[in-house]
Amino acid sequence: MAQPSGSLSDREAGEAARLGTRFLVYPQPPFVPGYERPETVWISTPPGSIRAGPADDRVYVVDPVQAKTPYDFPYLPPYGGAANPPAVPGPDGHFDHLAVGTREFLSAHAFACVRRVLDICEGYLGRTLPWFFTPTYERLEIVPHLPWDNAQSGFGFLELGEEDGPNDEPFPFALNFDVIAHETGHAVLFGGLGVPRVLARSGDYLAYHEAVADLVSLLSLLTFDSALDRILRRTRGSLLVASELDRIAELSQERQIRTANHALKLADVGDEVHDRSRPFVGALYDALVHIFQAIATERGLSTLDPRRYGEIRRELDAREIERLLNVPRQDYELKHFALKSALSEARDLIGLVLTGSWAYLNADRLTFGAAAEAIVAMAGNSRAAPYRDLFEDNLAWRGFL
Numbered sequence: 001m002a003q004p005s006g007s008l009s010d011r012e013a014g015e016a017a018r019l020g021t022r023f024l025v026y027p028q029p030p031f032v033p034g035y036e037r038p039e040t041v042w043i044s045t046p047p048g049s050i051r052a053g054p055a056d057d058r059v060y061v062v063d064p065v066q067a068k069t070p071y072d073f074p075y076l077p078p079y080g081g082a083a084n085p086p087a088v089p090g091p092d093g094h095f096d097h098l099a100v101g102t103r104e105f106l107s108a109h110a111f112a113c114v115r116r117v118l119d120i121c122e123g124y125l126g127r128t129l130p131w132f133f134t135p136t137y138e139r140l141e142i143v144p145h146l147p148w149d150n151a152q153s154g155f156g157f158l159e160l161g162e163e164d165g166p167n168d169e170p171f172p173f174a175l176n177f178d179v180i181a182h183e184t185g186h187a188v189l190f191g192g193l194g195v196p197r198v199l200a201r202s203g204d205y206l207a208y209h210e211a212v213a214d215l216v217s218l219l220s221l222l223t224f225d226s227a228l229d230r231i232l233r234r235t236r237g238s239l240l241v242a243s244e245l246d247r248i249a250e251l252s253q254e255r256q257i258r259t260a261n262h263a264l265k266l267a268d269v270g271d272e273v274h275d276r277s278r279p280f281v282g283a284l285y286d287a288l289v290h291i292f293q294a295i296a297t298e299r300g301l302s303t304l305d306p307r308r309y310g311e312i313r314r315e316l317d318a319r320e321i322e323r324l325l326n327v328p329r330q331d332y333e334l335k336h337f338a339l340k341s342a343l344s345e346a347r348d349l350i351g352l353v354l355t356g357s358w359a360y361l362n363a364d365r366l367t368f369g370a371a372a373e374a375i376v377a378m379a380g381n382s383r384a385a386p387y388r389d390l391f392e393d394n395l396a397w398r399g400f401l
Contacts, residue, residue, distance in 0.1 A: 018046070019042045020042040020043045020044045020045055020046060020047070021042065021043045021045050021046065021047045021049070021050050021089075021093060021094055021095065022040055022041070022042055022043075022047075022094040022095065022096040023040075023041055023042075023043060023094075023095045023096055023108055023109070023111075023112035024038035024039070024040060024041075024095075024096050024098070024100070024105075024108075024109070024112075025038055025039055025041045025109060025112050025113060025116065025177060025224075026038045026039070026109070026175055026177060027039060027177055027221060027224035027226055027227045028177065028178070028221075028227070029165070029171065029175055029176050030175065031165055031166045031171070034226075034230045035226070035227075035230075038100065038109075039224055039225065039226050040096055041112060041116055041224075043112060043115045043116060043119065044115075044119045045115070046093075047089070047092060047093025047094055048089075048093040049093075050089060050093070050095070051089075052086040052087065052088045052089070053086045053087060053107070053111070054086070054087055054089070054095060054107065054108055054111040054112075055086075055139075056115075057138075057139070058115075058118070058131070058139055058140065059111060059114055059115060059118075059139055059140045059142060060139050060140075060141060060142070061086070061087070061107045061108075061110060061111050061141075061142045061143075061144055062078075062079045062083050062141060062142070062143060063083055063084040063086070063103060063106075063107050063143070063144055063145065064079060064081055064082070064083055064084070064143065064146075065081070065082040065083060065084055066081070066082070067146060067147050067148075068081065068143070068146065070146065070148055070150070070152065070159060070161075071152075071154055071157050071159060073155075076154075076155055076156060076157070077137060077141040077156045077157045078137075078141060079141065079143065084103055085103075085104070086104070086107065087104035087105070087107045087108040087111075088104070095108045095112070103144075103145070106144050106145055106172060106174045106175065107142075107144045107174075109144075109174055109175055110142050110144040110158075110160060110174040110180060111142060113177050113180040113181065113184070114140065114142060114158065114180060114184050116220065116223075117180070117181045117184040117185065117188065117216060117220050118184065118188065120216075120219065120220050120223060120351070121185075121188045121192070121216065121351075121355055124348070124351040124352050124354075124355040124356070125192065125355045125356070129188055129191040129192055130191050131156075131187065131191055132187065132190035132191050132194070132195055133155045133156045136155070136156065137155075137156035140156065140157065140158060140187065141156060141157045141158070142157075142158050142159070142160075143157065143158070143159035143160065144160055144172070144174040145160060145161075145162075145172050145174055146159055146160065146161045146162075147161070147162065147170075148161030148162065149161055149162060149163070151173040151179050151180075151183060152183065153183040153184070153186050153187050158180070158183055158184070158187070160172065160173040160174045160179070160180070161173055163176065163179075177217075177220070177221070178217050178221070181216055181217035181220045181221070182213045182214060182216070182217045183213070184216070185212055185213035185214075185215075185216030185217060186209055186212075186213050188216060189209055189212045189213070189216075189358070192355065192358045193358045193361055193363050193366075194363040195363060196363040196364045196366070197364055198364075203366075203367070204276070204366055204367045204368045204371070205363070205366045206273045207273040207274075207276035207277045207280075207368070208277070208280065208366060208368060208371055209273075209277075210273050210274055210276075210277035211277035211278075211280040211281050211284075212354070214260070214277065214281050215281060215284055215350075215354055218245065218260060218281075218285070219347055219350060219351050219354075221245065222245070222343065222344070222347045223347075227245075228340050228343060228344065229336075229340070231245045232336060232339055232340060232343065233332070233336065236329065236332040237296065237301070237302070237332055237335065237336075237339045239288075239289045239292060239293075239343075245260075260281050260282060260284075260285035261282070261285060262278065262282050263282070264278050264279045264282055264398075265279055265397070265398050265399040266279045266368065266398060266399035266400060267399055279398045279399065279400070280368060280371065280372075280398070280400065282398060283372075283394045283395050283397075283398045283400065284350060284354065284375075284394075286394045287350060287387070287390060287391050287394050288346055288347065288350045289346075290387075290390055290394070291345075291346040291349055291350070291384075291387050291390065292342055292343050292346035294387070294390075295342040295345055295346060296339060296342045299338060299342065301335050301338050301339055301342065349383070349384045349387065352378075352382055352383070352384060353375055353378045353379045353382060353384050353391065354375070356378040356382060357371065357374035357375045357377070357378040358374070359374075359378075360373070360374035360377050360378065361374050368400050369400055369401070371400070372395040372400035372401050373401070375391050375395060376388060376391050376392045376395065376401070379391045379392075
């Protein structure tokens, strides 16, 4: 029998199911120019396996009717009060039908952001990452909206308040992918590296956590097609020029937005964990851009000798860099999709090396020096081996080796 017009064959339906479940996600808050519309993303869980909430075997969302007190020991999940109606999948098992601006969309968006970051990190590692709070809790609880000017992840939970949006109107962190990716990055690292027996406020462990969470957020942004397009077209492939890629919307009590594109060394920063994390982020950001440039040059997409990258990065100011790397728009557009492929490859090499380096580390004895050595070791023992010396040089220049 012929298939009705517009319907899927059994084979096509099976292929669609293998892609996972569809959601709509904003790569950046929708008040950022160029990101006004959400992008369709696929979560690895097959359609029909994600229940109303959304909820699956790893993550669930609960949306309280009335404002709850933010979790703080000994007040921990599960939330047991009255909840708003859950986000419900469509007849096809997908969640991309939900109307933007509804509470249900907010719940689905927060769920999809967490699940997407988890998919990305597990894809680099090649294995499932356990939650660090098991066996106490089997699943992460997401509270998508609280009238609270903060966001936090902790033992079994992620809860999201509000930030100041345009015209000082409250804007939900549940629509800020950077913030959710950063908080999920903390949970991912706890699962991948482990929790130290004594979680000291001093030392490098917490600062390393901040660095990894920032890098997870940055790499995750680069998995969005619209973000790749916008970042590359805005910079015309010259990623040393400031762009949203190097702006990390990290949330802290100071509500700071940090940059990854800087020349800070370990000796230049203090002991505050966010400040101390910055040189490590900068070193890996440099490696990302350097590898991208090397791939682009190898493929005939750039005339810049990648061996000059260190000289350019360390000796020229931003205006000189922009003038040196400026490419006419018409010339850039001919290379756009090839450069997009090069950046995706560089992104995946950084993700592979960063997550793989955790196998070389001990949570109880973690220092930035050990983390840098682990990066170099992982690079040398992976398909990033051609760039091992590049990682080592960047980390040494920043003061880690």
